[in-house]
Amino acid sequence: MKQIMQKEIRHSNEPMPLAPGEKLMTPEQKFFFDLRGWVLLPSVLSESEIEEMKTEVYAGARHCYEGTLQNLLDHPALVGILNEILADERFIFDDCYGFRCENSITTVRKPGWSTHSDRGTAVPHVVRPPQQANAMRYQVAGGKIFAGLTRVIWELEEVKAGQGGTTFLSGSHKAHFNYGGPDPNRPNISESPWEENIKGMMEDYSCPPGSLLIFTESVIHATNNWTNPDNPRCAVFNCYNSIWAQWFRLNLSHEIIEKMPPKRQSLFRGTWAIGGGPGGNRQYSLDNATK
Numbered sequence: 193m194k195q196i197m198q199k200e201i202r203h204s205n206e207p208m209p210l211a212p213g214e215k216l217m218t219p220e221q222k223f224f225f226d227l228r229g230w231v232l233l234p235s236v237l238s239e240s241e242i243e244e245m246k247t248e249v250y251a252g253a254r255h256c257y258e259g260t261l262q263n264l265l266d267h268p269a270l271v272g273i274l275n276e277i278l279a280d281e282r283f284i285f286d287d288c289y290g291f292r293c294e295n296s297i298t299t300v301r302k303p304g305w306s307t308h309s310d311r312g313t314a315v316p317h318v319v320r321p322p323q324q325a326n327a328m329r330y331q332v333a334g335g336k337i338f339a340g341l342t343r344v345i346w347e348l349e350e351v352k353a354g355q356g357g358t359t360f361l362s363g364s365h366k367a368h369f370n371y372g373g374p375d376p377n378r379p380n381i382s383e384s385p386w387e388e389n390i391k392g393m394m395e396d397y398s399c400p401p402g403s404l405l406i407f408t409e410s411v412i413h414a415t416n417n418w419t420n421p422d423n424p425r426c427a428v429f430n431c432y433n434s435i436w437a438q439w440f441r442l443n444l445s446h447e448i449i450e451k452m453p454p455k456r457q458s459l460f461r462g463t464w465a466i467g468g469g470p471g472g473n474r475q476y477s478l479d480n481a482t483k
């Protein structure tokens with residue numbers, strides 16, 4: 193029994209397994225992510241990566257599970273941050289990630305694109321209101337962040353502030369009071385008497401192509417009209433979660449996952465921790481897939 197436990201849970205005195213290029217989240221990134229609920233890493237991808245990935249999205253790629261886009265799933269610039277905000281370090285191993293990927297979509301928004309075609313997320317919203325305990329909620333305890341459902345956006349074209357990037361009500365992932373609407377459990381600010389004031393306080397960002405934006409889905413955020421006349425928005429939206437929690441149904445075929453490198457496959461393993469035999473839940477297989 194002792195032997196099994198040793199394999200299932202990494203000792204905290206063992207060094208964090210980091211692959212080449214992976215870095216720990218910096219104290220500055222941690223400070224601002226905790227304060228605002230989102231963090232931007234500008235210019236993460238190389239020119240050639242950006243060109244290849246943009247070509248794939250413009251050619252019709254609907255998600256980033258295949259092609260060069262697949263490298264975004266566990267990009268070295270992302271892994272250290274997700275380790276910090278989504279993983280228990282005792283469950284991070286050399287052969288599997290300590291977090292899961294549960295959704296990926298791409299978007300192309302041409303100049304003039306309007307939220308009329310995507311009204312749902314144009315209303316400032318969250319996964320679940322953060323004022324009550326729930327498994328998707330942003331938490332900090334014992335000096336440790338757990339960001340709940342986390343969204344990662346790769347901007348493959350330039351984004352200019354005020355011209356259509358995602359907007360955030362910074363700090364709202366830690367709000368204690370609801371948004372003033374009739375239903376405190378509603379996950380958006382619709383019918384709030386303060387709707388315009390809330391929208392007026394929302395922030396966005398400018399960034400070059402190849403930038404990485406990470407936010408907790410507990411921070412109020414919204415989709416905006418793309419008014420930038422110079423280029424479309426071309427972005428990949430991926431969602432991550434704890435290895436023990438799930439929001440999205442994955443609907444990703446085994447044929448796609450089995451072609452990935454084994455460690456990347458572990459992003460799609462089943463959502464459970466203990467009881468599957470020695471070693472715990474580390475390997476993806478047809479029988480151990482996120483449903």
Ligand SMILES: O=C(O)CCC(=O)C(=O)O
Pocket residue numbers: 313343357358359409413414415416429
């Ligand atoms: O379209 C956007 O800019 C934001 C989308 C959104 O609401 C999300 O990723 O959760």
Ligand SMILES: [Fe+2]
Pocket residue numbers: 313317409413
């Ligand atoms: Fe959203």
